[in-house]
Amino acid sequence: MSKFKKISPFILIVVIMLNVLNRTNAQSIIDPAIRLRIMETTDLHANMIGYDYEKDKPKTEYGFARTASLIKEARKEEPNTLLFDAGDVLVGNAFGEYAYLSHFLNPHDIHPVFKAMNLLNYDAATVGNHEFNYGLDFLRDSLQGANFPYVNANIYIDDHNDFEGDDINYFNPYVILERQFMDSNGKKQTLKVGVIGFLTPIAAEWDKEYFQDKLIIKNIKKTAEHFVPIMKDKGADIIIALAHVGMEADKGLKEQKGNSVYDLSEVEGITAILYGHSHSLFPSYDGQIEKGIDHKTGTINGIPAVQAGYWGNHLGIIDLDLIQIDGKWTVKSSQSSVRPIFQTIDHNKIPIINEDPEIVKAIMYSHIETLMNK
């Protein structure tokens, strides 16, 4: 005789329902999900507004003032966001050159590029090769004006010996940012976001004047393999690599192996890669399909990645769905995309978003000074 016969069907149903509810609760406590939007600008090259300083006319197909509007729009869509820049912000047009020649006019002035970028609350950035074009002193003074941290892990002070154990990084190699995100249960979760930066070693050859006998640039992949486990040990839940290097290594670079985004994607422990330098888009529809490179989701060897073009013409976005497995935040799925500031109709570039008036106002004085001193 089964003892269930003594329990009324009503009680049995209640017991089953409570069990189901309990299990759902237990699952949601163990497995909250976080939707995290990671945004990227890259290769702005001092194009804070859309203006062709050579032809002396406004342009609609580039300029950070429009990218800034895209950033603000993208932030409204998702509660959890991060914003990064992958380098080459200071040099590339008359605006950047005037900032260099005037050296911000007063000693305590902020570089006009950062007057604009500081308004967007960047989480971190890395240096590009062009950041070195005007020399190390100017670079130091410029970066002092950024209200967000700069990281680079593979530029070292040249100590003129072959022993690596005593090598000292020129920049802060990485940061671990504590950020609060809203999870799928509406609860706040604190995540440690590790951010590390890399620069293509070709910069040392292109700007020999400033690198020779002073700084060396080490292999990107080997540097990542050294630092990523250290960042994990320090509690980084996710690791974002900012890489100023293209999908492929620079042609003419002595050491090709390990100095590309493709090779960086093979390093274990990196959650996402935001890259620049080659002025391309990733994902892109016309990009060549190679082994391990997925233009549909925007992954390289399974690692979410994005490259946002150049001069602010696109905003790069990686949407990550994170879940906890055995207490560790893990990527369940991802989607990378690039959002343009313009569309092309009959060969005309039509803006699809307005310039952010805050940005325009912040750089207007420097813009006019640039025009007057050309």
Ligand SMILES: [Zn+2]
């Ligand atoms: Zn570059």
